[in-house]
Amino acid sequence: MPAEFRRRVIDLVESGRPVAAVAAELGISGQSIYTWRRQARIDAGVEPGTLFRPSQVGSGVGCQRDRGLRQGHGVVDVVRR
Secondary structure, eight states: OOHHHHHHHHHHHHTTOOHHHHHHHHTOOHHHHHHHHHHHHHHTTSSOSOOOOGGGTTTTTTHHHHHHHHHHTTOOOOOOO
């Protein structure tokens, strides 16, 4: 999703609208909203965590760590390139 869309969704939730209501209205998952909100808080320095940059997509940054986490939880790792 475009950054502007994610920002508007986060603004709706931060204004007091329930995540489930916003998700249902926009046809997206509540988990996506929680993830976007957490990343926004990390980017703003409000919450500790690892920053994600769009430039990391496809660069392999974090891929091995994520793959290990998925395998550790029994999730099949299928990567198509």
